[in-house]
Amino acid sequence: MFESAEMLRESKSTNGLLNWQQELQNNITGIDQLKNYLALSEAEEADLRKVVGSHPMNIPRYYLDLIDRDNPQDPIRKLCVPQSDELIVTGAMGETTKDPYGDDKHDKGNGVLHKYSYTALVVATEYCAMYCRHCFRKRMVGLPNEQTVKNFQGAAQYIANNPQISNVVISGGDPFLLPTDTLRKMLDALKDIPHLKFVRIGSRAPVVYPIRFFEDELIDLLAEFNQQKTLFVPTHFNHPNEITPLATEGIKRLRNAGIAINNQAVLLSGVNDDMTTLVTLMNGLLEIGVNPYYLYQCMPVERVRHHFQVPLKKGVEIVDAARQQMDGYAKRFKFIIGHDIGKLEICGKLDDKLILKQLHARPGHEEESSRILVRQLTEEGGWLGDLPEVELK
Numbered sequence: 001m002f003e004s005a006e007m008l009r010e011s012k013s014t015n016g017l018l019n020w021q022q023e024l025q026n027n028i029t030g031i032d033q034l035k036n037y038l039a040l041s042e043a044e045e046a047d048l049r050k051v052v053g054s055h056p057m058n059i060p061r062y063y064l065d066l067i068d069r070d071n072p073q074d075p076i077r078k079l080c081v082p083q084s085d086e087l088i089v090t091g092a093m094g095e096t097t098k099d100p101y102g103d104d105k106h107d108k109g110n111g112v113l114h115k116y117s118y119t120a121l122v123v124a125t126e127y128c129a130m131y132c133r134h135c136f137r138k139r140m141v142g143l144p145n146e147q148t149v150k151n152f153q154g155a156a157q158y159i160a161n162n163p164q165i166s167n168v169v170i171s172g173g174d175p176f177l178l179p180t181d182t183l184r185k186m187l188d189a190l191k192d193i194p195h196l197k198f199v200r201i202g203s204r205a206p207v208v209y210p211i212r213f214f215e216d217e218l219i220d221l222l223a224e225f226n227q228q229k230t231l232f233v234p235t236h237f238n239h240p241n242e243i244t245p246l247a248t249e250g251i252k253r254l255r256n257a258g259i260a261i262n263n264q265a266v267l268l269s270g271v272n273d274d275m276t277t278l279v280t281l282m283n284g285l286l287e288i289g290v291n292p293y294y295l296y297q298c299m300p301v302e303r304v305r306h307h308f309q310v311p312l313k314k315g316v317e318i319v320d321a322a323r324q325q326m327d328g329y330a331k332r333f334k335f336i337i338g339h340d341i342g343k344l345e346i347c348g349k350l351d352d353k354l355i356l357k358q359l360h361a362r363p364g365h366e367e368e369s370s371r372i373l374v375r376q377l378t379e380e381g382g383w384l385g386d387l388p389e390v391e392l393k
């Protein structure tokens with residue numbers, strides 16, 4: 001497949017434009033297709049057929065090629081290929097939900113989630129280049145592009161009517177999976193809102209589908225918009241094996257457009273829950289010009305938590321050990337619980353207690369911002385509610 005930028009250029013169609021949309025048609029979406037790439041045991045195949053009935057599979061060929069086919073425990077495989085464990089709705093780690101962020105409570109219509117007064121999150125599309133197996137947004141369905149633009153214009157009106165909103169996160173799904181013309185209309189709807197200071201476009205395409213950024217028209221659009229409102233791209237590398245020459249070149253193209261890229265990884269069991277992998281990931285990101293920003297604790301999501309969540313005690317020990325091996329820039333990331341009550345930074349461990357600091361408060365709970373929380377660590381607890389409240393003595 002596209003191992004180098006040279007091969008990528010050769011894949012351009014006759015009019016000289018890279019057809020990234022056409023390549024998406026080659027994604028692996030069925031178990032019979034998958035068997036052409038990976039050996040599956042009979043039992044595994046039967047389970048996977050059941051899993052894809054409730055959480056579909058969608059893997060770009062580029063990403064599938066990153067798998068070490070001889071290693072059934074390969075981390076890239078775990079991120080994209082369904083596993084039998086997904087049949088477990090609620091497992092050993094405890095209760096699960098379909099809406100871990102409590103998003104539904106903050107829904108203002110047209111895809112706007114307004115949880116913190118100064119930030120509006122707009123779910124612009126439900127399409128993704130890949131369906132990641134650990135995704136907490138497993139519950140969505142798709143909309144046609146015209147409806148996406150119409151909804152976004154409604155979202156922009158909401159933002160224009162709320163002068164306390166200083167920034168917007170365009171999220172999904174993956175906004176970069178929208179055609180460039182659709183994105184242009186969306187960004188046009190934002191560019192003249194005076195109180196809007198900066199815009200973020202959250203995307204995993206730099207990781208799972210870097211060829212999207214080889215379309216010059218997209219890069220030109222982003223560079224142009226970045227002249228009017230500062231643009232950031234939060235992305236989502238989870239493992240050093242995702243930092244390929246092609247991903248590096250995609251990132252370079254974004255950076256050449258003047259865009260800062262921040263990484264939001266998730267700590268995932270069997271993928272990156274060891275010191276060496278985390279150190280290599282954060283150092284590798286810095287090397288290609290991506291800022292390590294967040295490392296999220298995996299949320300208690302149905303069909304995800306049981307096999308992907310790392311107990312907080314183990315997680316904080318791994319992160320602390322990894323930080324000891326990192327320089328100042330690599331260790332700038334915050335270890336985060338994205339909780340319904342607000343974002344909480346996991347500061348560290350004091351004996352057998354977990355020390356957290358609230359980073360944002362929900363509207364109406366301003367007294368909670370910046371507060372320190374202390375919880376009793378347990379061997380298995382993986383979420384705030386699992387750990388008893390205690391006081392520091």
Ligand code: SF4
Nearest residue numbers: 128131132135173204
């Ligand atoms: S690209 Fe993002 S939103 Fe889409 S499945 Fe992956 S993690 Fe979820």
